[in-house]
Amino acid sequence: MGTINMVDVLRNLAILLETGLLVTAFLIAVTSSISRVIRAYRLQSLVLALVTGLVALQQLLSGAAEAGFLGLIVLLPLALAGGVRYLLARATAHYGPAPQRSIRAMEREAERVWRNASEKSVTVRLFDVGAFLGLVAFAFLVAYQIFPVQSEEADQIGLMVSLSLHLTGLYNMVFKRDLISQILGLLIMDHGLYLAVVKVVPIPELATFFVISLYFYTLITMAILVFLLPQVRRVTGEIDLDEIARRSELKG
Amino acid sequence: MLLTTGVLATLAKAMLVVPFGLSILCFLGLSLQPGKTWVTRALGLMTILVSIAQLGLSLVMLAAPPSAYPILFRLHPGIAVDFRIDALSLYFILLVNIVALAASWNTWSYLEMASSGPWLRHPAFFHGSINAFHLTMLLVPMLDNLIGLWIAIELTTLASAFLVGHRDTKDAWEAAWKYLVITSAGIILALLGTMFLAKAVSLSFADAAVTAEVMNWTKVMDLARQGRLSGSVSINLITLSFLFILVGYGTKAGLAPMHTWLPDGHGEAPAPISALLSGVLLKSALYAILRFYAITRAVRNDQAASYVLLGAGLLSLILAAPFILKENRFKRVLAYHSLEHMGIITFGIGLGGSVALFGALLHCLNHAVTKALMFLAFGNITHGYHRLLEREPGEHEITGTLQTLPTTAILLTLGGLALVGTPPFSIFMSELMILWGAIGRLWGGRYATAFSGLPSPVVVVAVAVFLISNTLIFCGLVRHLARLTLDTPPVVVGEPGPWRESWGRDLPPLILLALLMLALGVGVTPPLVDLIGRSVWIMYGIEH
Numbered sequence: 001m002g003t004i005n006m007v008d009v010l011r012n013l014a015i016l017l018e019t020g021l022l023v024t025a026f027l028i029a030v031t032s033s034i035s036r037v038i039r040a041y042r043l044q045s046l047v048l049a050l051v052t053g054l055v056a057l058q059q060l061l062s063g064a065a066e067a068g069f070l071g072l073i074v075l076l077p078l079a080l081a082g083g084v085r086y087l088l089a090r091a092t093a094h095y096g097p098a099p100q101r102s103i104r105a106m107e108r109e110a111e112r113v114w115r116n117a118s119e120k121s122v123t124v125r126l127f128d129v130g131a132f133l134g135l136v137a138f139a140f141l142v143a144y145q146i147f148p149v150q151s152e153e154a155d156q157i158g159l160m161v162s163l164s165l166h167l168t169g170l171y172n173m174v175f176k177r178d179l180i181s182q183i184l185g186l187l188i189m190d191h192g193l194y195l196a197v198v199k200v201v202p203i204p205e206l207a208t209f210f211v212i213s214l215y216f217y218t219l220i221t222m223a224i225l226v227f228l229l230p231q232v233r234r235v236t237g238e239i240d241l242d243e244i245a246r247r248s249e250l251k252g
Numbered sequence: 253m254l255l256t257t258g259v260l261a262t263l264a265k266a267m268l269v270v271p272f273g274l275s276i277l278c279f280l281g282l283s284l285q286p287g288k289t290w291v292t293r294a295l296g297l298m299t300i301l302v303s304i305a306q307l308g309l310s311l312v313m314l315a316a317p318p319s320a321y322p323i324l325f326r327l328h329p330g331i332a333v334d335f336r337i338d339a340l341s342l343y344f345i346l347l348v349n350i351v352a353l354a355a356s357w358n359t360w361s362y363l364e365m366a367s368s369g370p371w372l373r374h375p376a377f378f379h380g381s382i383n384a385f386h387l388t389m390l391l392v393p394m395l396d397n398l399i400g401l402w403i404a405i406e407l408t409t410l411a412s413a414f415l416v417g418h419r420d421t422k423d424a425w426e427a428a429w430k431y432l433v434i435t436s437a438g439i440i441l442a443l444l445g446t447m448f449l450a451k452a453v454s455l456s457f458a459d460a461a462v463t464a465e466v467m468n469w470t471k472v473m474d475l476a477r478q479g480r481l482s483g484s485v486s487i488n489l490i491t492l493s494f495l496f497i498l499v500g501y502g503t504k505a506g507l508a509p510m511h512t513w514l515p516d517g518h519g520e521a522p523a524p525i526s527a528l529l530s531g532v533l534l535k536s537a538l539y540a541i542l543r544f545y546a547i548t549r550a551v552r553n554d555q556a557a558s559y560v561l562l563g564a565g566l567l568s569l570i571l572a573a574p575f576i577l578k579e580n581r582f583k584r585v586l587a588y589h590s591l592e593h594m595g596i597i598t599f600g601i602g603l604g605g606s607v608a609l610f611g612a613l614l615h616c617l618n619h620a621v622t623k624a625l626m627f628l629a630f631g632n633i634t635h636g637y638h639r640l641l642e643r644e645p646g647e648h649e650i651t652g653t654l655q656t657l658p659t660t661a662i663l664l665t666l667g668g669l670a671l672v673g674t675p676p677f678s679i680f681m682s683e684l685m686i687l688w689g690a691i692g693r694l695w696g697g698r699y700a701t702a703f704s705g706l707p708s709p710v711v712v713v714a715v716a717v718f719l720i721s722n723t724l725i726f727c728g729l730v731r732h733l734a735r736l737t738l739d740t741p742p743v744v745v746g747e748p749g750p751w752r753e754s755w756g757r758d759l760p761p762l763i764l765l766a767l768l769m770l771a772l773g774v775g776v777t778p779p780l781v782d783l784i785g786r787s788v789w790i791m792y793g794i795e796h
Contacts, residue, residue, distance in 0.1 A: 142492075166444065173437055186433060189440045201447040203454045205463060209399040210450075213443060216403050220410055220436050228413070232429045235422040249423055250516045252580050 010058040014199075017054070018161045020047045021195070022136065025168045028188065029132040030125055034114035034180050038085050041184055045081035048191050049074050055198045069207040073194055076218055080187060084225075088180055091229035092239060117178045117239050131171055139163035158199025165192030179239040183229060190221060255316035261325035263309050264337055267345070267390060268327070274302050275383035281376030286368045292375035296360055299379050303353040303386070310346045313337070314779055318786060322470070324396070332464050336396035339786035344393035344539050346783075347617050350768070351531040351624045352386045354761035355524035358628045361758050362522045365635040372414060385411040385528060392536040396468040401540055402439070402446050405504060408533055409435050416521045416529075427513075427520035434513040438503025442540070445496030449547070452489035456480040469543050473793055476550035487551060494548040494557055497541060498564065504537035507598060508568040511591050515575070518587035523631020526583065530590045530627060531620035538597065538616065542791060545601065550793040555604070559710075562602030566714060568595025569721040576728035582650070585732050586626055589671055592725055593619040593679075599718060600686040603711070608689025609788045615682035618772055622670045622679055625765035629664040632758045633657055633736075641743065652741030657753045661737045663762045668733040670769050672726040678772035683722070690715045 024044035031037050056071035086103070089110035120128075143160035165188055172185025197210045236244045278295050322338040337345070359382060363375050371377060388411050391404035409432065417428030446467075453466045456475055465471050475481050481490060503510035518526045541561075548557040572592035576585055593615065600612025636657050637650050653661035670677030693711050753759060776784075 145488075162444075166440070170437060173433070182433065186436060186440075189437060193440050193443060196444055196447050201451045201454075203450060206399070206450055206454075206467060209397070209464065209467065210447070213399055213403055213406075216406055217439070217443070220406065220432065220439075223410060223413065224432055224436070228417075228425075228429055228432055231417065231425045235425045244426070248426060250426055250519070252515075252575065252578060252584065 007058050007061050010054050010061070014051050014054040014058070015157055017047055017051045018157055018195070018199070021051070021161050021191070022164060025165055025188065026132055028172070028184070029128050029168055032120035032125060034117060034178065035111060037181060037184060038088060041187065042081045042084060044188070044191060045077040045084075048077040048194060049081070052077065052194065052198050069211045070198055072211050073198060073214060076194060076214060077191065080190075080221075084187065087225040088183070088229075091225065091233050092180065113239060114180065117180075128175075131175070132168060135167040135171060136160075136164045139167060155200065158195060162192045162196040162200055165189065165195065177241045179229065179232065179241060179244075182241065183224060186224070187221065190217070193217070255312070255320055257320050257323050260313055260316055260320055260323045260337070263313060264323060264325065264335065264394060265327060267306055267309050268387065268394070270302055270305065271383045271387040271390070274298055275380050275387060278376050278380030278383060281380070282371065282374055284376065286370050286374045286376075292363075292368075292379070295376055295379045296363065299356045299359065299383060300353075302383070303349070303356040306386075306390075307346075307349040307353050310342070310349045313342055314346060314783065318782070321786075324470070333400050334396040334465065334468050334470075335394045336468070336470055337394055338790055339783050340539075340542070340790045341393040343613065343617070343783050343787050344535065345390060347535060347620050348386070348389045348393070348532050350617075350765075351527060351620050352389070354624050354628060354765050355527045355531075356382060356386075357761040358524040358527070358631060358758075361632055361635055361754075362524055364757070365638055366419070366522070372418065373420060378415070378418060381411055381415050382524070382528075385415065385525075387411075389528075389532050389536050393539055396470055397464075398446055398449065398467050398469055398472070398543070401469075401543070402443050405442070405501065405537060405540055406439050408536060409439065409504070412525065412529065412533065415525045416517050418522055418525070419520065421520075423516075424520045427516035431513045431517040434510070435504050438500045438510060440500070441496050441503075442500025445493045445500055445544070448489045448493035448496065449544070452481060452486040452493065455483065455486055455489075469547070472547050473550060476547060477793060481551045490548055490551045491556065494544055495560070497544040498560060501537045501540045501544075502564060504533070505541060506534050506537075506568075506591055506594050507564050508571040508591060508595070511568065511571070511594075514591055515584040515587040518590060518627075519581060519583040523627050523634065526586075526631070527624040527627040530587070531624040534590060534594055535616050535620060538594065542601070546791045546793055549791075558602045558604050560602070561598050562710070562714060565595045565597070565599030565602055566717050568592065568598065569718060573721045573724045573728070576725050578728075580732075582630060582732060582736060583627070585729065586623065586630070589626075589725070589729065590619075590623060592721070593623070593671075595721075596683065596686065596718070599714065600689065603686065603690055603693070603714065605689045605693055606788050606792075607692060608686050609791065610784055611682045611685025611689055613784050613787055614685065614772075614776065615679070618670075618678035618682045618769070621765050621768050621772065622667055622677070625667040625762060625769060626664065626671060628765070629660050629667060629762050632660050632753060632762070633664070635758075636660070636753060637742075649742060651735060651739035652737070654737045656741050659759060660753050660762065663759075663766050665733055665737055666766055667769070668729055670773070672729050673722060676770070676773045678769050681773050681776070687715065687718070690718075 021044055024040050024047060027040040028037050031040060052074045053071065056074070059070060089107045092113050093106040093109035139160045142163055143156050169185045169189030169192060172188060173182050176182055176185065194214060197214060201210070233239065238244050281291055281295055284291055322336050325335050326333065359378065363378060367373065368375055385408065388404055388407040392401060392408070395401045395404055413428055413432045416431050417424045450467055453472060453475060457466070499510065506514040518530055521529060545557055545561065568591050572588045572595060575588040576592065597612045597615050600608045600615060633650060633653050640656065670679050673680050673683045690711055694708055
């Protein structure tokens with residue numbers, strides 16, 4: 001009986017959780033209700049925070065002093081998991097002339113708007129499932145073709161999941177027809193980026209730079225969620241992208 | 253010799269510190285009462301003065317001997333972010349500062365017309381943001397560290413997004429939304445591309461310690477030249493990195509098919525911001541692509557990256573043509589022209605060969621100057637018509653500008669003719685060089701073939717598409733310009749009023765740009781030829 005290697009246990013646990021990220025991405029891709037999509041997104045953020053934490057711990061146990069910086073990434077998905085529902089509800093509901101409402105009332109108002117915007121036919125849902133599977137298959141091909149056979153299995157899975165998150169996020173941004181799903185697509189791409197920093201390019205010496213980059217990037221995400229989304233909602237009065245496009249004068 | 257590397261490094265630091273300080277000062281002005289007070293006017297004047305000083309500093313750097321380059325420095329010894337100014341960086345710094353000077357002068361005209369209010373509508377916010385935008389665009393060509401370069405490009409987005417929405421209309425916010433969301437998605441892919449490069453570089457340090465410097469462009473190019481990135485995994489990773497970089501930064505550079513933010517963003521932003529977006533921001537993203545292109549070429553030692561760029565350039569050209577031909581708002585037409593010209597530049601780079609590459613780099617400056625002139629001139633016309641039609645009910649089209657604002661209309665027409673490649677203006681010169689490079693390639697010209705390995709049929713098809721698109725685009729813009737300038741004005745123009753063009757406020761930046769446009773068409777000065785020539789060698793990894 002050999003002794004249990006803690007680093008290996010953490011690595012395997014992280015790999016297991018990464019597949020959880022794919023499952024949540026699948027849920028996001030196929031769910032029609034915006035509320036449920038937000039729930040699945042928050043779950044994905046929590047799973048990502050766990051993966052990041054495990055990788056940082058694993059590197060710390062391996063003696064990489066810079067792993068502490070990687071640990072800082074944990075804060076990003078955790079903050080998003082905690083704040084995203086509030087921010088999206090605020091952007092959806094807080095555009096009218098009476099902003100002095102309670103958070104609960106604001107969320108109820110947002111729920112009502114989201115319900116109206118999230119009707120999807122069976123055909124569309126089937127298309128979403130097909131697209132998701134196609135994108136994951138593409139990510140699999142890329143990940144397993146560019147990495148050498150002798151490379152660690154963790155690298156390949158990490159790359160595949162990261163690319164899958166990027167692609168499904170991009171798919172959401174392009175094909176989903178409401179502002180909230182579009183912004184969630186961008187946030188899912190963020191998740192792919194966080195995962196890439198901790199799993200695909202785990203170079204401890206460069207961790208500081210990449211972590212700083214991610215924090216800078218989060219500034220943009222915050223600018224969108226806190227300032228721009230409410231402004232767009234205020235001036236258009238809509239979250240339906242087709243309706244916004246129909247009324248828009250920005251054509252051609 | 254006065255201009256030593258040390259002195260130049262100090263000048264470069266000053267170029268970064270001064271707009272940073274001014275930007276902070278302007279944002280502090282937000283605490284003051286909004287409106288056109290003497291404080292906000294003073295901030296505007298300081299912005300113009302700083303822009304003049306910045307251009308002066310870049311001209312001083314241009315006068316330095318080539319042996320003083322590259323300038324390597326850090327802002328502070330304790331901050332492990334390396335800066336590097338070589339010929340290619342200096343060329344882009346010059347480009348940024350020329351357009352920034354014209355744009356900052358034009359903010360005077362724009363803010364005189366725009367209504368003020370708290371926060372976003374506060375003139376101090378506009379001045380603070382435009383200085384921050386200027387600073388971030390200067391950071392891009394100065395950074396040696398490729399992760400730092402990514403951060404700088406990302407900051408350009410942050411600094412400019414609220415300027416795009418500054419008019420606070422439905423269309424302006426929609427445009428800002430598209431700009432921020434689309435370019436953010438692109439920038440994520442660019443960071444992923446940078447990570448792949450980092451992974452490739454780290455593989456070359458099998459046993460040795462990796463330091464932060466490995467992500468410096470200088471270091472990566474050294475590794476490439478030493479053949480330390482030529483393992484199959486590294487090559488694959490770097491190829492993948494280049495593709496992600498092209499899509500990512502290409503989104504910001506407005507290359508097709510990721511250009512969809514361009515017509516909205518350029519069309520709805522205030523005139524000085526449109527000039528900066530089109531003239532400089534697109535080039536900043538292109539600069540980043542150029543740095544990665546140089547790495548990919550050096551590592552792969554083949555034409556794969558050139559093919560991709562050639563394809564992206566041609567696609568942009570083809571997609572731009574129908575939108576320029578159709579009926580559209582004039583600023584949107586100009587935005588599609590940006591798509592076309594970014595296509596021409598990418599086409600020239602992809603074509604390869606020292607002449608085409610020289611032409612493509614020269615085209616960056618020519619397009620920046622001409623497009624800035626067009627946006628600012630049209631901005632002045634919009635501001636003038638806004639004042640002229642204030643008391644006229646109903647919707648009016650902007651027509652007959654030759655009668656209402658004759659000097660601006662003439663400058664706009666000259667800019668338009670330049671934009672479609674009419675001699676003797678600058679764009680004609682650079683387009684001709686790109687074509688010369690292509691034709692020289694077909695005939696086996698000595699300079700054109702020095703580095704280009706593209707097969708002849710590809711070049712023939714590419715040149716045919718290039719010529720057809722340019723001819724169509726020529727017709728499209730001339731039609732738009734004719735209506736804008738020659739038609740009857742919407743109202744009878746009586747006595748001169750406050751809507752008239754002002755020789756102090758409105759015209760100086762336009763005249764500066766028009767003179768530059770003409771001068772660059774008549775002949776490129778030897779220091780500039782030398783600078784672009786050295787930039788070409790840098791891109792081929794021959795010179796530092």
